Amino acid sequence: MALDARIPEGPIEKKWERRKYEMKLVNPANKRRHRLIVVGTGLAGGAAAASLGELGYEVLSFCFQDSPRRAHSIAAQGGINAAKNYQNDGDSVLRLFYDTVKGGDFRSREANVYRLAELSVNIIDQCAAQGVPFAREYGGELANRSFGGALVSRTFYARGQTGQQLLLGAYQALQRQVAAGTVRQFPRTEMLELVVVDGRARGIVVRDLVTGRISSYAADAVVLCTGGYGNVFYLSTNARGCNCTAIWRAYRKGAYFANPCYTQIHPTCIPRSGEYQSKLTLMSESLRNDGRVWVPKRKGDARSPDQIPDAERDYYLERIYPTYGNLAPRDIASRAAKNVCDEGRGVGPGGLGVYLDFRDAFARLGRKVLDERYGNLFEMYERITGDDPHDVPMRIYPAVHYTMGGLWVDYDLMTTIPGLFVGGEANFSDHGANRLGASALMQGLADGYFILPYTVGDYIAHGGLAKVDTSHAAFRDAEREVAARTDRFLSIRGTKPVDHFHRELGALLWNDCGMARTKASLEHALREIPPIREAFYRDLRVTGSGEELNNELERAGRVADYFELAELLCFDALHRNESAGGHFRVEYQTPDGEARRNDDEFAYVAAWEWKGPDTAPALHKEPLEFQYVPLQQRSYK
Amino acid sequence: MAVEARAVVRPGRVSRAGALWRSVIGKKALMAVTGAILFLYVFFHLLGNLQIFTGPEQINRYAALLRVSPQLLWTARVILLVAVCVHAVAGAQLFLLAREARPVAYQDFRPIVSSTASRTMIWSGLLILAFVVYHVLDLTVGVVNPSFQEGDVYHNVLATFGRAVGVIAYVVAMVALGFHLWHGLWSMFQSLGFANRRAAPTIQRFAVTMAVILTLGFSAIPMAVLVGILRP
Amino acid sequence: MRIVLEIWRQRGAREGGRFVRYEVPDVNEHMSFLEMLDVLNGRLVEKGEDPVAFDSDCREGICGTCGFLVNGEAHGPLRNATICQTHMRHFSDGDTLRLEPWRAAAFPVIKDLVVDRSALDRIIAAGGYVSVRAGSAPEANAILVPKTEADRAMEAAACIGCGACVAACPNASAALFTGAKISHLGTLPQGQPERPLRVLSMTTQAREERFGHCTTIGECAAVCPAGIQLEVIARMNRDFIKATLGYREDAEPVAVVPRTSALRGHEAEPGRGQDRSVRPDQPAQPNRTGS
Ligand SMILES: Cc1cc2nc3c(=O)[nH]c(=O)nc-3n(C[C@H](O)[C@H](O)[C@H](O)COP(=O)(O)OP(=O)(O)OC[C@H]3O[C@@H](n4cnc5c(N)ncnc54)[C@H](O)[C@@H]3O)c2cc1C
Ligand code: HEM
Ligand code: HEM
Ligand code: SF4
Ligand code: F3S
């Protein structure tokens, strides 16, 4: 079955305007009679809840952290793109649109990407008005930098804390609505089930993480902005709490899951130092401007780096990609690092790392210049590893960073379940197979401030919503199901903590469905996941009870869902017989090792439908057409 | 966990001074202002007292001079009294408030940068208060002075410091005053909003200098009596 | 290396607590402090004991979720860093470390090292924002902000809301946190219209939350992982005094967000049929540009 994204007719630059014009409006006096649930308080959820509150709806806002301000968006460092063309360097909405479609390796929806580029401009206005302390020029105008290999300077930033400052802007707007009484917030509350009544999303079941109480909330529409699922790999640059539970529950209730296999792996992260590692830390890509990446030529060379003469070093990026060298794009640099480590030439504990060496840059530019550029990053590196990059080369290794897949949504960001909307990283929209730097923040805020407030309103205005409250049988059933799941984790009384199983799953997925995937590796993963999952349900130990703050219990639920998602991820990767962006299938590469797309057979969004446990999911395709950006092959040689 | 919030309106309008007194920041500002008045008083009091080193005539003349105008004297006394009351009551209230703000104390708490002076303001303040009461009874009213003679300040002071009790009481109080001002004079600027990162080191240097000058200056008198520089 | 831990264990908000001694004999110096606790917890679970509850999320010092005292120092011995950024190489073999939760009337302990910091959210809700509706903002470059001021605003805005300042302050004052937000918004032209009301509302809220007052002790800035400086408090004080003395009869009264018993958990269906004193179409703080 082909999926209908309900993209408005007309030329691309008029589509969103047209869509907004066609929308029905809700009578302002009636808005407060409509209750909306927004799960997630990151850029997407925080902005959506605040904006919907401003419009006058009754909004319930949920997050699992102890404060909405702590959503994972807080960690973004680099910046946010917008087609303001303040630098007069030839940027435009059209160019940002073009770059994003191409960057996504032609696996995103043109109409959405165009709208994103169009709205990027308003985002900056909005955030500046909120008091986000963006970097400025001496003349008082907003400053920009170039990011992620873009040829124009369109990235706005607030020191190295752009995500934090944008999120605080949204959080403050949200708190303003809380004080005004339009938004009620529920921190430390985790959504564990979606409730569907008469085919429409009508509420959620949550667990109060402090008291353990399971309860339901009914609403006229549900918006999920619950972030990405990179933690399915256990180790990633995501925060510890990031999870797929909200979208996974929605998937099981009938929302389609699109492109789960598109995973972005970031080449410059600090390698893991041991078995106990709980997360990986991202180092800014900008380091590659002056650092040179190398490994020893000889396998298992255990000498310290300063003992290895130049002749015995392999500056492999410069060797393989003479034009781009150390600046090769994320996916290419990541794969190259993996290859040299697989050959046994990796450095550091476990051989999973490559050097990023500033020796030559220090000699050429001097310590002072480099410290001005990267001083804070050097310090951060030293704090974590105990090594001073002034004396020894940094060690880096790729790590999972962002997930392009997510719940399938139409142009209005509505899923296949009417009344269920998804924004931010949790949906699959705008980035295609690969995300450009500084564009996730842009997408989250576009969804939250400028798209969802309109499209949710349109859905409400169309009416037909029967009166439903939590006494409805669907809520009772869902609550019972959630309680049973919780009890199950507590009653296994095995011997191993949750992390044990999560680690095992993550390692398997990383090896078999990470930077390079093959048919064989994916089949291997699909064979190996069920036994780990069974062990999990047999040998898990969750202490304590369900009636208190219980971190282990929370994690057990999240990991249980990750097991199922992991299978879908491999399943999707196995079916996509091409390489595109964050999905690299070893069988499909050009003779010189580049990703080879297959536009004839795979220029579509793969949206998966849950068919029950132990049953293969059903594939639905949304064909992708490229009218404005002609299909072309990426090349970085 | 549900956090509900509705805006409610705090009723009642009060005068500006009342508004300052009601709020903790305002109360602190009032303490700073009264503290400044008290500081100015002790500063000039020290200058006056040091005249004792020039002999009995000079200091007694000075004391008589202070009494030339009863109106002026009493205005000053009332201002000082009000200042001390406001300062002490506010200080005590804020101290109690801080105790309420942390009902369960830490088992183990390690200050990193703060001075002992800053953490013991209430105690140095109370010591000063007790001292002032004793001091007024001693040298102004004379009831606790071993041989009080109205108008002969030189004699009275020497009578007080002729006894170990007197010397100890005064020196302890002077050290307390030093501690109090070491932190108080810096905090005063912060409370009134005049401090910033560039001015802070200067303000802190000023506070320390003043605290030392006042402590040593005042203590010089009992010490001088003790070692026999000042003799009846 | 071998590390001995004395950790505050408290089952719930209404129960008493005590220090319990644990030993981790095989700590790797490259572990982060929280990873060391993960290891301890893993072993406790395997033994069927309740693991130590502590908060964390980003584990890179930006989200402000983590935090407790290590040997009497908020966020441990490393300056300008959160406890999640502290690695075990900063400790020595055989060290005994005492872990204690933030303690303040405004931060009730939920469990072990986890406390409820929602009071900080309510301080922001009382006025820590610029009122601007989505979609109504002017062109961003229409309001110019001198670079030095933008940088200064950014410095103050860097607060991660961890609460260490409160924890370390002998008066349990939230002055550094509140002052940081007031300085951030008060430095920018966008924050000017609401500046007097913001400082009155936020400081009143801080008082309602039972935070103490500031006596310039300075421990807060010493432990602050975001490097917030004491001058933000001076700035808040000045703004407050100005706003109070400039109090006009027709100025809006100060709005206060009520402190709800946050530990009560969810109502069965809160809000149902409840008469809200403020309706969305009648914002609580109309034209707050007044003063
Ligand atoms: C280290 C790092 C650096 C980055 N840097 C950049 C950058 O420079 N530029 C850029 O554009 N992008 C960057 N990104 C990507 C970007 O930060 C994220 O994609 C984006 O912030 C996601 O926002 P979000 O609103 O979708 O979700 P999040 O911010 O992840 O928010 C998710 C919310 O959902 C809630 N939630 C989740 N599950 C549940 C549940 N079951 N119940 C209740 N609540 C739930 C959480 O509490 C949270 O509030 C970076 C990402 C990382 C990891
Ligand atoms: C000569 C007498 C005194 C002088 C010159 C003086 C001066 C000061 C000054 C300048 C401050 C700083 C105010 C601020 O931080 O804004 C201060 C604070 C304080 N004073 Fe005094 N003071 C005197 C007497 C007293 C007395 C009698 C008490 C008795 C209770 C007292 C209690 C305090 C306290 C508790 C503080 C700390 C206030 C705070 O920081 O919260 N002081 N004093
Ligand atoms: C060695 C130290 C001091 C000496 C010798 C000294 C001396 C005196 C004398 C002689 C008088 C009486 C004056 C008169 O009645 O004419 C007096 C009054 C007074 N002194 Fe001091 N003093 C000392 C320190 C202090 C200090 C430290 C304080 C404050 C903290 C202080 C506060 C006062 C006050 C409040 C009065 C009463 C003033 C009045 O009459 O209204 N003195 N002092
Ligand atoms: S001011 Fe510093 S210590 Fe206080 S909450 Fe903010 S970041 Fe934490
Ligand atoms: S430690 Fe406390 S007293 Fe003030 S300066 Fe900091 S809030």
Ligand code: FES
């Ligand atoms: S866990 Fe985020 S700051 Fe420590």
